[in-house]
Amino acid sequence: MLYHGKLQELESYLRDGKAPPHFEMAGPREKIYFDPSKLKCGIVTCGGLCPGINDVIRAVVLSLHYHYGVRTVFGFRYGYEGLTYRYGHEPLELTPAVVDDLHQQGGTVLGSSRGPQQVSEMVDTLEQMNIGLLFTIGGDGTLRGAQGIAEEIGRRGLRIGVIGIPKTIDNDISYIQQTFGFETAVSEATEAIYSAHAEAAGARNGVGLVKLMGRHSGFIAAYATLANSDVNYCLVPEVRFTLDAFLQALKKRLEGRRHAVVVAAEGAGQDLLEANAERDASGNIRLGDIGTFLRDQINDYFKKAEMEVSVKYIDPSYTIRSMPANPHDSAFCLMLGHNAVHAGMAGRTGMVVGNWRAEFTHVPIAAAVSERKQIDPRGRLWTGVVSTTGQPRELV
Amino acid sequence: MLYHGKLQELESYLRDGKAPPHFEMAGPREKIYFDPSKLKCGIVTCGGLCPGINDVIRAVVLSLHYHYGVRTVFGFRYGYEGLTYRYGHEPLELTPAVVDDLHQQGGTVLGSSRGPQQVSEMVDTLEQMNIGLLFTIGGDGTLRGAQGIAEEIGRRGLRIGVIGIPKTIDNDISYIQQTFGFETAVSEATEAIYSAHAEAAGARNGVGLVKLMGRHSGFIAAYATLANSDVNYCLVPEVRFTLDAFLQALKKRLEGRRHAVVVAAEGAGQDLLEANAERDASGNIRLGDIGTFLRDQINDYFKKAEMEVSVKYIDPSYTIRSMPANPHDSAFCLMLGHNAVHAGMAGRTGMVVGNWRAEFTHVPIAAAVSERKQIDPRGRLWTGVVSTTGQPRELV
């Protein structure tokens, strides 16, 4: 049986509603659980693109090959579909030669898809292909899927490890300080804000409006605001605002300065949208689009106020998430991939590789998906945002 | 009276429907028409943003100051509105200190606006402010406005020169080989195509769709396609296509390769849109949006064909046009600004500074606005596009 040791102990804390005292530190272990010469591994990437996915794939393959001597690594195509036989996606064999320059490319060489698949079918595939170790790169839903797979493996009494590698460009996974791709996303987001500012300043009563990623947590919007001093209003899911207060503040700004830049995380102002409860294939609630909503509201408001404004709306999401990782994220992905391999080879399972206060850790999946990490509206980050933009602390 | 010499001669060719044999070469002249110590100049920027506007403003101010000793240069705010008294826009005084780092910023420091203003009001402003030389940076509509101003100046018998500096990110002005900002736009466009490719390849039957600028001429789309070998279909206004042919070709590609990248110039396929003849404030026909149209058509078509596709639509226009000029365009804007000043100081008027076969030229406004420059579907450029994408020469 695979080693669950500390992970189970930690899970007991979570069951009791307590924060676990410490996570196990990541890194190579003295004892290796698998025989590398016979081990077959698999990698699967799920959900939306994020800078650095290819870096992680590459790091896992190279570490398995050069650090442990594992010779066979399969890349399953198009997310969990690739683990489901009836889709007929042939897996890609990942050798050092195949992954050599992979880190220079955005996207995922394996392809991805959203949404769950039948757990039993996926474990069938793992059994039939004789996979001993599966690495799943994905967010919340993917990690829950990985946990389902690990549990089914347990029920069948198989010797297959499942290691999750957390991917969330929003950086909103609990007990994990920073996820890969986040810094690249902030960098790229500043370019969109730069454009929004140039457009706004280039027109009389110009409003540059940028929607950034962040369904439940506004970290990208907040850090991009700090990194680019042209933002006048930063709207995030964690801080409620009313249309009236926002539009009045915007009017005042335009009257004084003749242009304004607004940044909105995609999950901001959801109460304003009377969001219907549709869910996408991954089970995420379909949010109404705050970007086009705000654009239309601004236009309506100023039309009524008989003030001519020029709103330029920019939605850079696809461009941001498909960029290659920047050097910070590249270095981070490399160490993340290495530590995922160390954990898997040591016999860990049902866990994700996290990081906290500059150390890599082993985090039980249950802990990682237990709640979302969000901006604290009274904390240092949001205070910095408010004092930089000069926006009112309360837009209600 | 201002010198019209060769320009009038050239215009006679145009009147007779003939191409003019040669344009006057640009550059400094021995005789200066104005007394620099008394001359007041004005600059105005109109229409949409374009990389390099600030470079041109800076080059004009520095050349007037350092090459000729002109001490007073006004920047009129928000396009032709700034020349119209009743808007109340205070002009900005442009000194070398003010423009020193201007070339490092995208947008226009003066602000811009679309649409014409009353010619007589604008000439009133020039008279009242005692402006001797006006530089207008803008496209088709702006140049027609400049010609109107020059003609009214002529009628009033004033000693005011009007020099046009052609700005069209689409690079579609006649008798002018390349306009500033075009190369930067192509560069930036390749980033959007990169993203479209990563998104397309990252999904089963992924289609990355990019709309690029180009209302009547597809130069940006064509060159960006050559610069980025991931494009499978390039659609431009100059080459007609039918939906059926395009969608069938796309289906065939997806069946074979599982992803595709489509680039469409904004003016492509206008016959398909049954464009209504609305016109915007500058008098340009309002085109239907080919980007969202194609996105919806692709989705509908494959839904009917019961083939699941994933279309990612990217519209990078605002981001592209608000970038600072790249080094090529910076150098070009510098020389363009210098030559505009040389032309103005030498007493030329009613002309734009063009360039042709690596030389700067003086082009009568009438010639520049006479017809659009477009891609020749049988020429070298389009042949290169077709042989790179592998798309059928005829998509009908």
Next chain:
Amino acid sequence: MLYHGKLQELESYLRDGKAPPHFEMAGPREKIYFDPSKLKCGIVTCGGLCPGINDVIRAVVLSLHYHYGVRTVFGFRYGYEGLTYRYGHEPLELTPAVVDDLHQQGGTVLGSSRGPQQVSEMVDTLEQMNIGLLFTIGGDGTLRGAQGIAEEIGRRGLRIGVIGIPKTIDNDISYIQQTFGFETAVSEATEAIYSAHAEAAGARNGVGLVKLMGRHSGFIAAYATLANSDVNYCLVPEVRFTLDAFLQALKKRLEGRRHAVVVAAEGAGQDLLEANAERDASGNIRLGDIGTFLRDQINDYFKKAEMEVSVKYIDPSYTIRSMPANPHDSAFCLMLGHNAVHAGMAGRTGMVVGNWRAEFTHVPIAAAVSERKQIDPRGRLWTGVVSTTGQPRELV
């Protein structure tokens, strides 16, 4: 008298050779020590360039102005020279308008210089100009100078606060987890490594050799190695190596792979250089140049071995350190500047603003300059470097 409170308590730990238990958290305080309407502040930048200096200057000026209402901020020119009357450098008045776009420029708008000046002369200047709060941006030597100034202020019984803002591109200051400019430097360094790899691979037995910053600590070299997987040998001050072992390893690599990339921190291999004990104007030991030394040693060794090699040596230091801050560092500099102002306005003095585990802190200058932060050769970072490059753990 200025508040020293916790700082003095912390210093007692240091005197006893113990690590201080906790640093005071940074941030705004309820009580403000100075009357903002009468306060005059000064900023000085010393030592070599580093990405983000202008960001910090800007953040300090804007925070003083908008958060506290301080109206007069002087920028002293050319480091401590600017505080020394006899140099005759007129200070620059720093208003919000002056610093508005400053963060987009590399370098320092104030100019810098190396080396100490007479403490008494500098305090004379502060007295004569009626400065109440001095911000010094600089490294080790600068911070020692700031401490001298603070002590002299104490002796004279003046009400002048001195706040240090740590600047070290090498990221080698104790009790401070990361210093500004470091991430930008790592990013830029990867470009030089990219070039070194292209040059090396482009020649038979090509060796690309890059010298990076890092006099005593090899953090830039180590992280740039992780971020760019083309490095085969990373040499840092913290890990001793012998020429024989290094050159033999290099020979073996060339025989097998025909090219190699070597990255050396400037302080690596100093024992090999029989460094003479010269010191520069700032009192730093003048290190021999490991870059040219290695280049010559490699050439000699392979000449003797009758093996034709082609060594391309790249020293990107000036280019790296003069770049503008990247978005990560921009956001960091903003918060750093704000917290320096908060500390100063609350009456703190003789301290630097540090950061540790994602929090900003107040660190006594004595603690910050007590010892250098270095790579732990048995730690996670160096293990990552060794497992990525594949270089022998011991090159002796």
Next chain:
Amino acid sequence: MLYHGKLQELESYLRDGKAPPHFEMAGPREKIYFDPSKLKCGIVTCGGLCPGINDVIRAVVLSLHYHYGVRTVFGFRYGYEGLTYRYGHEPLELTPAVVDDLHQQGGTVLGSSRGPQQVSEMVDTLEQMNIGLLFTIGGDGTLRGAQGIAEEIGRRGLRIGVIGIPKTIDNDISYIQQTFGFETAVSEATEAIYSAHAEAAGARNGVGLVKLMGRHSGFIAAYATLANSDVNYCLVPEVRFTLDAFLQALKKRLEGRRHAVVVAAEGAGQDLLEANAERDASGNIRLGDIGTFLRDQINDYFKKAEMEVSVKYIDPSYTIRSMPANPHDSAFCLMLGHNAVHAGMAGRTGMVVGNWRAEFTHVPIAAAVSERKQIDPRGRLWTGVVSTTGQPRELV
């Protein structure tokens, strides 16, 4: 026999010392000289790196494969060494899969070397390997080598075509308006100048000195100067200057402005260096290093003048030339490669693909290497440089 037609006619003009009236236009021809199903092709890259080499290799391979159906393309390794049997370099087989992402990498995937090899040995290799078409990518020396090969082929009566693709980052080949990589080089050079300016402005009497490529022609230095308005002195091979005049001008500038930026092409001021007539392996004269020479002369001069200056010397050559091509150059390389294939498949030989006034042309090698293209000191480009830097037209 291969078709020489117009080329021979053109050569007769050159023999008589006349400029040829027109070059043959490039492009696909109706008749194909070779049977694609049996044709084997070779590519070789010689001399120093240049942005875009891999783009050209890729374009040639893809055009041969997709446009003509040629299935076998060999990449000879390490320049003309790869064509010389006794070096034992195994050629690389270049398939569409191998070259697919090649354009995203700087350098040359084939490796390069300098210097000539025995023509007879190289033609032996071509015969033995049954190569029908050889593409040589290189500069002056390489093209002369290609001509030698073509002549030997003629003597032996073989059916082997030789097509030169001109590579010179300096853009100094006659009858060819622009060579690939040049625009990328200018772009990258501006970054070094940016750094030099930041370093210069960051120190009292700071001098930023940048050496750029340009052995005989200063085009990179001149265009980079136009693209970056911080340059105060631009020194090129085409315009003589004396040390006295230059140093006096520099002194005056420092006294007034306290910093200066100097850009020198590597071939500038060679008369000052008393260059000894050494030649490198390619037969080029070994020039003394103007960069370190000027640095030392500036230091000496101001030491004698008892004026403290701080000279920062930047030599970015390796970094510039190993960058990937920018989008402009990528598009250009693509069309260049296609046209080289069209020429070769049509039976042309002993020629290079040139471009002139926006058209691709066939230029006899003899014409291309007949003389160097240089800056005209009385022309538009140099006038632009002088009027931007404000440097004296005569520095003698």
